[in-house]
Amino acid sequence: MSEKKSAKVKKRLKTAGKLGKLMDDYYKESAVVKAEKKPVAWLTSVAPVEVCYALDVFPLYPENYATMCSARKLSAEFCAEAEAKGFSPDLCSYALNSFGSIYLDKGPFMGKGLPEPDMLIATEHACLSMTKWWEVLARHYNVPLYVVDAALPIDDEVTSYQVKYFADQLRELVEFVEEHSGNKFDIDRFKEVLGYSDEASKLFMEVGDLRKTIPSPVSPVEIFTNMFPLVTLAGKRESTEFYREFCDEIKALAEKKVPAVPNEKYRLLWDLFPVWYNLRLFRYMEEKGGVVVADVYATAFGGRIDISRPFEGLAERYVANPILTSGVPNLTELYKRLVKEFSVDGVVFHSNRSCRMASMGQYDIKQGIFDDLGVPGAIFETDFIDPRTYSDEQVKDTLDSLFEILEARK
Amino acid sequence: MIADFQEKYSNRHQIAGQWKKDGKKVFGYFCGYVPEELISAAGIIPVRVLGSLDTVSLADAHLQTFICAFARSCLDQGLKGVYDYLDGIVISKTCDITRKMLGIWAKNINIPFTAFIGAPSKRTESARDCLTEEFRDLRSKLEEFTGKKIDDDSINRSIEIYNKSRQLLNELYEMKKADNPPLSGSEFYQVVKAGFVTPKEEYNEMLSALKAKLASSKPSGDGKIRLMVSGSTFEDVNVLKMIEDVGGNVVADDLCIGRRYFRDLTQPASDPIRALADRYQMKITCPCKHPSDERLYRLIEDVKEYRVQGVISIVQKYCDTHLFEYPYMRDMLQKNDIPFLYLETEDRMGEEGQFKTRVQAFLEMMG
Ligand code: SF4
Ligand code: SF4
Numbered sequence: 001m002s003e004k005k006s007a008k009v010k011k012r013l014k015t016a017g018k019l020g021k022l023m024d025d026y027y028k029e030s031a032v033v034k035a036e037k038k039p040v041a042w043l044t045s046v047a048p049v050e051v052c053y054a055l056d057v058f059p060l061y062p063e064n065y066a067t068m069c070s071a072r073k074l075s076a077e078f079c080a081e082a083e084a085k086g087f088s089p090d091l092c093s094y095a096l097n098s099f100g101s102i103y104l105d106k107g108p109f110m111g112k113g114l115p116e117p118d119m120l121i122a123t124e125h126a127c128l129s130m131t132k133w134w135e136v137l138a139r140h141y142n143v144p145l146y147v148v149d150a151a152l153p154i155d156d157e158v159t160s161y162q163v164k165y166f167a168d169q170l171r172e173l174v175e176f177v178e179e180h181s182g183n184k185f186d187i188d189r190f191k192e193v194l195g196y197s198d199e200a201s202k203l204f205m206e207v208g209d210l211r212k213t214i215p216s217p218v219s220p221v222e223i224f225t226n227m228f229p230l231v232t233l234a235g236k237r238e239s240t241e242f243y244r245e246f247c248d249e250i251k252a253l254a255e256k257k258v259p260a261v262p263n264e265k266y267r268l269l270w271d272l273f274p275v276w277y278n279l280r281l282f283r284y285m286e287e288k289g290g291v292v293v294a295d296v297y298a299t300a301f302g303g304r305i306d307i308s309r310p311f312e313g314l315a316e317r318y319v320a321n322p323i324l325t326s327g328v329p330n331l332t333e334l335y336k337r338l339v340k341e342f343s344v345d346g347v348v349f350h351s352n353r354s355c356r357m358a359s360m361g362q363y364d365i366k367q368g369i370f371d372d373l374g375v376p377g378a379i380f381e382t383d384f385i386d387p388r389t390y391s392d393e394q395v396k397d398t399l400d401s402l403f404e405i406l407e408a409r410k
Numbered sequence: 411m412i413a414d415f416q417e418k419y420s421n422r423h424q425i426a427g428q429w430k431k432d433g434k435k436v437f438g439y440f441c442g443y444v445p446e447e448l449i450s451a452a453g454i455i456p457v458r459v460l461g462s463l464d465t466v467s468l469a470d471a472h473l474q475t476f477i478c479a480f481a482r483s484c485l486d487q488g489l490k491g492v493y494d495y496l497d498g499i500v501i502s503k504t505c506d507i508t509r510k511m512l513g514i515w516a517k518n519i520n521i522p523f524t525a526f527i528g529a530p531s532k533r534t535e536s537a538r539d540c541l542t543e544e545f546r547d548l549r550s551k552l553e554e555f556t557g558k559k560i561d562d563d564s565i566n567r568s569i570e571i572y573n574k575s576r577q578l579l580n581e582l583y584e585m586k587k588a589d590n591p592p593l594s595g596s597e598f599y600q601v602v603k604a605g606f607v608t609p610k611e612e613y614n615e616m617l618s619a620l621k622a623k624l625a626s627s628k629p630s631g632d633g634k635i636r637l638m639v640s641g642s643t644f645e646d647v648n649v650l651k652m653i654e655d656v657g658g659n660v661v662a663d664d665l666c667i668g669r670r671y672f673r674d675l676t677q678p679a680s681d682p683i684r685a686l687a688d689r690y691q692m693k694i695t696c697p698c699k700h701p702s703d704e705r706l707y708r709l710i711e712d713v714k715e716y717r718v719q720g721v722i723s724i725v726q727k728y729c730d731t732h733l734f735e736y737p738y739m740r741d742m743l744q745k746n747d748i749p750f751l752y753l754e755t756e757d758r759m760g761e762e763g764q765f766k767t768r769v770q771a772f773l774e775m776m777g
Pocket of ligand 2: 478479480481505506507508642643698726728729730731
């Protein structure tokens with residue numbers, strides 16, 4: 001079903017077809033790289049992949065992979081397998097999916113799990129589960145692991161020593177990748193890679209800004225599916241080119257005021273993860289006139305880089321990430337800003353039981369937005385990739401009650 | 411004697427209320443990674459925020475049910491006004507829950523001072539440099555709050571008092587190596603818990619007196635199966651009592667409110683802030699830190715040293731860091747032929763009853 005839907009999306013945007021090819025090429029290349037015994041690294045989704053590209057190490061992302069397993073309806077089986085091995089069903093299902101796919105050596109590409117890693121790289125500014133998950137991988141594969149740790153500002157300003165700590169580790173990470181790949185680091189190459197990465201982020205953020213247009217020229221499914229190169233190919237020229245075309249295409253639509261979704265009645269802010277096995281939920285809302293015009297998920301990735309100070313510049317992108325390293329007070333302010341800037345009528349919170357880090361605080365943020373701006377919100381609970389406890393009826397009830405409130409206000 | 415300790419803990423909120431009437435300042439802190447020494451050097455009494463066995467009601471409007479019961483219970487107590495005497499709260503980055511907790515407290519509970527320590531997870535030199543700066547920031551914030559400088563001498567004095575306290579707890583803990591430990595598991599943790607809510611000078615006197623008394627006492631507890639308890643913020647003494655009732659005795663632990671809290675002392679150094687940063691970053695790890703394997707190696711060694719016959723792991727449901735490590739821990743214990751029971755605590759109420767048959771069966775299997 002969700003695939004049928006994306007087929008329709010592909011027709012709307014020229015760039016959508018290119019995305020499929022980028023993904024395909026990427027996974028095909030991973031198999032070739034492995035066969036040629038070139039180094040492969042597994043990274044958490046918000047990790048400095050630029051270091052890998054600069055050092056010719058092929059990066060793979062178990063998290064992105066989990067979303068694809070989910071879209072192909074494989075996640076329930078994988079999670080169950082991890083649970084049978086003793087991992088609690090309460091753990092992040094991205095991680096459970098990853099373990100299950102390894103144990104079963106199954107997956108959406110060529111029927112196999114991801115090509116095995118030669119080294120592992122994790123960050124923990126987003127959540128601690130990533131470090132714990134990567135520790136499990138390191139024991140399983142018995143390969144070296146580097147964790148890029150972070151001292152977090154939460155609701156204070158980022159300090160220079162927090163940036164320094166991260167930047168020092170990035171320098172160590174370079175040595176780590178050099179050592180385990182046998183390749184040599186070149187600062188100019190690194191800067192070139194950072195340049196592409198920064199440019200891709202800038203373009204993606206421009207697309208984000210174009211969603212301020214009424215009606216929105218781009219749909220949430222187009223945004224979420226088009227995030228793949230931003231995460232996976234950050235620092236590759238192809239990725240930057242893709243976003244240039246994507247941005248141009250959306251800009252043209254915005255100028256002509258072509259709506260992405262007909263009948264845009266209510267403009268919605270979305271927090272945070274999509275329900276990966278049920279992107280149709282967006283369609284359900286759209287049928288009622290509710291269009292997601294802003295989200296904080298995409299904001300969590302990317303971010304600008306000051307290339308003149310490559311290590312510190314890259315460090316700042318992570319330590320000062322407004323979504324991942326903030327507490328409830330700062331997040332409430334940020335959401336309120338989005339509500340105003342994107343003319344938002346209502347906020348939909350996906351309380352994702354896999355991700356305590358992101359879900360905790362949603363009740364207070366929702367209340368804060370309502371108290372200060374009078375904009376209502378609704379919270380529904382699911383797991384983002386594991387459908388085993390999903391209740392379509394409950395989710396739709398929650399959405400419906402939000403639409404009733406919005407309807408009464410129009 | 412133990413009753414004195416127990417009273418300190420059960421009456422902690424009234425006692426703190428009295429401090430306030432006497433014009434003292436009181437701060438709450440979460441978890442064993444907050445440098446109490448600094449707070450105390452600022453002339454403020456630090457008390458550890460722990461949950462209760464009350465039913466959670468008010469926290470439901472703020473926290474999903476898939477947030478650990480420890481965090482839910484603490485917040486619930488805060489919302490019910492139990493912690494109204496606090497002038498401040500300090501939280502250090504450990505798990506994903508603690509980092510979000512501070513803002514939720516700050517927003518809903520009227521507390522004049524809040525501080526977050528963005529503590530690193532690793533134990534490298536640069537991590538310790540970073541934590542040193544985090545602690546210096548905390549020092550300035552405390553100075554600003556009280557309007558008084560915190561000089562190095564007062565921090566050194568505070569370190570000495572805390573070291574003494576930890577030293578005494580280590581000595582009591584060591585007594586459990588004996589065939590007949592003079593303190594049972596439940597008694598020992600009542601002693602430890604009192605320390606979280608009692609000013610350390612006073613507490614040290616209580617500990618010294620207890621130590622002297624135990625040196626001349628006739629130990630009880632013969633013939634019980636020697637156990638270790640491993641887990642996170644497990645704090646329900648009733649469960650330990652139940653274990654004793656069915657023939658076990660906890661002689662060693664791997665708990666945030668146990669040995670992980672007191673094993674390591676601060677090594678004096680010319681810069682006391684640095685000394686504290688080294689202590690907190692290098693202390694025995696909890697699974698929230700990386701790499702955390704050392705905890706498990708340590709656990710296996712302790713099993714030998716304390717002649718532990720079986721390990722009971724009591725993990726808080728939804729506590730990700732401990733849950734991620736569980737299968738590894740299980741395999742490691744199996745490899746070392748150490749009998750092992752896994753219990754998951756959820757709502758913290760009357761769990762001694764629910765766990766009883768399983769503990770009984772476990773002990774029978776070993777007996
Ligand atoms: S817990 Fe949340 S942030 Fe962490 S890996 Fe899972 S989804 Fe990502
Ligand atoms: S019990 Fe676990 S999840 Fe809960 S606060 Fe403690 S370490 Fe965090």
